[in-house]
Amino acid sequence: MQGQIFDAQSLEPIEGAQILAFSDHAGAYEAVLSDASGMYRFPITARRDDHGLPVQQLITLHVSAPDYQSFPGGLRTAERIDLSTVVLYADEGTLTVDTAQTDVALLALPESEQGFASISGRIDRLRWPSGVLVVAESPTTRGLTAITDRDGAFTIFNVPPGSYEVHGYAAGIQLDPWPVFMEQVPYGGVRLRESESEEELHTVSGHMNFIAASGALQSSVALVPASTYDEVMMRGEVPIGLSAAASDRFDQSGNWTIGGVPAGDYIVLAAFQNDGFVRGPYDDILGNQLVRISIPEGEGNVEVSPAFRVTDALDTIAPGAEGPEALAAPPTLTWGPARNVEHYDVMVFDAHGKLVWEALDIAPGEEGDYLSVAYDGPFQPGMYYQFRVTAYRSGSRVTSTEALRGVFYRE
Incomplete structure (x- = not known):
C-alpha cells in the first residue's frame, strides 16, 4: 500500500x-x-x-x-x-x-495548538498489543490520543506542557497508567503494562427505549473515555471492543451489554453510529441526558439507568448524506421533515468545532416536504464543515440529524 x-x-x-x-x-x-x-x-x-x-x-x-x-x-x-x-x-x-x-x-491545528512536543512509548507484555487507544489525560485539557501499532508502539503528537497520566483502553485488558510531566521537548520511554490483578473486568449493560421510531429497532451504544469527549462535536474516541451494535451484544428488545471494560471514567453514547436514530425526544425527560459512568478496577457489573430514549433522526438529504462531500460552491442545506414540530434550527461547525454560521426559527412548511436553507457562511479551501439541524416543539428538542452526517468541503 x-x-x-x-x-x-x-x-x-x-x-x-x-x-x-x-x-x-x-x-x-x-x-x-x-x-x-x-x-x-x-x-x-x-x-x-x-x-x-x-x-x-x-x-x-x-x-x-x-x-x-x-x-x-x-x-x-x-x-x-x-x-x-x-x-x-x-x-x-x-x-x-x-x-x-x-x-x-x-488539517492544520489552530496556531495556539501548534509547536508542542510528543509522548511516545509502547505497551509491554501483551500477547496482542495492537489497536489499543492510548490517552494522555490531564484535568485541564481534553485527552490527547494515539493508537498502538503491531508492536504496541505509539506516539501522541501535539502535547502542551503540563502533568499527564497516560492510560490505555481496550476491551479485555487493564493497563496501569504512566505519569508524565511534559515540557517543550519530546518525552519517550512510556511503558504501559497490564495490571497484576487477577480479577475480571467490568460488564456494562442497559436498555434502550425506541420512542416514535420506525424501521428495524436496532441501534448502537459506545463507551468513550470521558477525557476524549468533545461537547461541541458530540463524540469521543471509541476504544476497540467497547461498543454494542452487533446482534450478540444488542438484542431486539433494546437490551445491550458491553463486557471486558477496564477502569476509567466514560461517557456512554447512544445511537452514535449512522443507524437512523438519535437521542431524544424532549430534553427535560429522564433518559435523554448525557450519561457519565466511573468504572473501578476489578470485577463487577454496572447497570446504566435510566434507559436511553431514542427516536427517528431527521434525514440528512444534502450535502454529506453518506459521507464527506466535495462541493464547488456553497451548498443548499437540505433535510427531511419531522411531524408536529414548530421550528428548526440549523447550525454549521468547522472541523475545529467552531460555530461558523446558523439559521434559526425555520418554519416547518408543508407536511412531508423536504426543508432547505442556502448556506451563506465561510467556505474556505481545505476546511471541512458540518451542518446540523434540530427540530423543536414547545421549546424542547424533538429530534435532529445524525452526528456523523452532513459533512462537506470545498473541492
Missing part, C-alpha cells in the same frame, strides 16, 4: 507524518513515516483467491503528525480501503494499492 500525506489547504507534502493501518483480518500493522515528499509505502498481508489475487479485505488508515489534526478526527471519518482494488506494477512485479483513499489531506 502506498500514498501521500499533504496539507489540506496548501497542498504541500507533509514529512514525518505517522501512518498506521488496521485490518479486520490481521489487526494493526507496523507504523511508518512519510518522507520529504509526503510519500509512504508499506507491505501488507492479504488473503488470495485461486489466481493469487487479493480478495475483498478492508483496511482503515490512521494518520497523525506534528501541528496537524489526526485523521480520522474532528468531523472526518475514515473510508475503508478494499485490497481487491490492487494494481499490478509490471516493472516491479508488485501488487499495489494506490487510490484516492490512500492519499490523506491533514
Whole structure:
C-alpha cells in the first residue's frame, strides 16, 4: 500500500507524518513515516483467491503528525480501503494499492495548538498489543490520543506542557497508567503494562427505549473515555471492543451489554453510529441526558439507568448524506421533515468545532416536504464543515440529524 500525506489547504507534502493501518483480518500493522515528499509505502498481508489475487479485505488508515489534526478526527471519518482494488506494477512485479483513499489531506491545528512536543512509548507484555487507544489525560485539557501499532508502539503528537497520566483502553485488558510531566521537548520511554490483578473486568449493560421510531429497532451504544469527549462535536474516541451494535451484544428488545471494560471514567453514547436514530425526544425527560459512568478496577457489573430514549433522526438529504462531500460552491442545506414540530434550527461547525454560521426559527412548511436553507457562511479551501439541524416543539428538542452526517468541503 502506498500514498501521500499533504496539507489540506496548501497542498504541500507533509514529512514525518505517522501512518498506521488496521485490518479486520490481521489487526494493526507496523507504523511508518512519510518522507520529504509526503510519500509512504508499506507491505501488507492479504488473503488470495485461486489466481493469487487479493480478495475483498478492508483496511482503515490512521494518520497523525506534528501541528496537524489526526485523521480520522474532528468531523472526518475514515473510508475503508478494499485490497481487491490492487494494481499490478509490471516493472516491479508488485501488487499495489494506490487510490484516492490512500492519499490523506491533514488539517492544520489552530496556531495556539501548534509547536508542542510528543509522548511516545509502547505497551509491554501483551500477547496482542495492537489497536489499543492510548490517552494522555490531564484535568485541564481534553485527552490527547494515539493508537498502538503491531508492536504496541505509539506516539501522541501535539502535547502542551503540563502533568499527564497516560492510560490505555481496550476491551479485555487493564493497563496501569504512566505519569508524565511534559515540557517543550519530546518525552519517550512510556511503558504501559497490564495490571497484576487477577480479577475480571467490568460488564456494562442497559436498555434502550425506541420512542416514535420506525424501521428495524436496532441501534448502537459506545463507551468513550470521558477525557476524549468533545461537547461541541458530540463524540469521543471509541476504544476497540467497547461498543454494542452487533446482534450478540444488542438484542431486539433494546437490551445491550458491553463486557471486558477496564477502569476509567466514560461517557456512554447512544445511537452514535449512522443507524437512523438519535437521542431524544424532549430534553427535560429522564433518559435523554448525557450519561457519565466511573468504572473501578476489578470485577463487577454496572447497570446504566435510566434507559436511553431514542427516536427517528431527521434525514440528512444534502450535502454529506453518506459521507464527506466535495462541493464547488456553497451548498443548499437540505433535510427531511419531522411531524408536529414548530421550528428548526440549523447550525454549521468547522472541523475545529467552531460555530461558523446558523439559521434559526425555520418554519416547518408543508407536511412531508423536504426543508432547505442556502448556506451563506465561510467556505474556505481545505476546511471541512458540518451542518446540523434540530427540530423543536414547545421549546424542547424533538429530534435532529445524525452526528456523523452532513459533512462537506470545498473541492
